[in-house]
Amino acid sequence: MKKITAITALIIILFGAHSADAQKNQEQLAQDFQKLSGKWTGSLTYLDYSSGKPYTMAADIEVKRINDSNEFEFINTYPKEKSANSTQIISISQDGKYIGKEEVISRTKLAEGQIQIVTQRQGKDGNDNKEALIKQTYTISGTSFSTRKEVLFSADNKWILRHEYVYSKK
Numbered sequence: 001m002k003k004i005t006a007i008t009a010l011i012i013i014l015f016g017a018h019s020a021d022a023q024k025n026q027e028q029l030a031q032d033f034q035k036l037s038g039k040w041t042g043s044l045t046y047l048d049y050s051s052g053k054p055y056t057m058a059a060d061i062e063v064k065r066i067n068d069s070n071e072f073e074f075i076n077t078y079p080k081e082k083s084a085n086s087t088q089i090i091s092i093s094q095d096g097k098y099i100g101k102e103e104v105i106s107r108t109k110l111a112e113g114q115i116q117i118v119t120q121r122q123g124k125d126g127n128d129n130k131e132a133l134i135k136q137t138y139t140i141s142g143t144s145f146s147t148r149k150e151v152l153f154s155a156d157n158k159w160i161l162r163h164e165y166v167y168s169k170k
Helices: 002-034
Strands: 038-048 053-065 071-077 086-091 102-109 115-125 130-140 144-153 160-169
Touching: 002 053, 002 102, 002 115, 002 130, 053 160, 102 130
Parallel strands: none
Antiparallel strands: 038 053, 038 160, 053 071, 071 086, 102 115, 115 130, 130 144, 144 160
């Protein structure tokens, strides 16, 4: 009987520690994304798969937290290409392991005081909609914000920089 009680107590302790870590991870990511609240101005540089050359255009973003939740609204505007404007909701999972459908691979404090969050997911990319591993890198500070999307196609061994947004606080 003592063994069962000890095992049960150990399971409860381990579950409690895991739950506390998950909540801490989720809260930390929410705090990181909260720093993005407001209006940002910048640019988007993306790889044009047809020409193989990078293309840069003006891009702005406004980030809003939705009612103290784990969801953030990203309102993307392109001053010279209004038809490309879009809104995206980014949601942080309750366990802090996912941002949307992307698994959080790492969260690092950089020397300059920035936070870098790297996520990964399987998906499709390119003009041929090929299978790929897609990596997203968020770099956040109080005055700058960037996101990089890199793609590793199934048959390749070299990452391709698909696009990068670079912003500064308005």
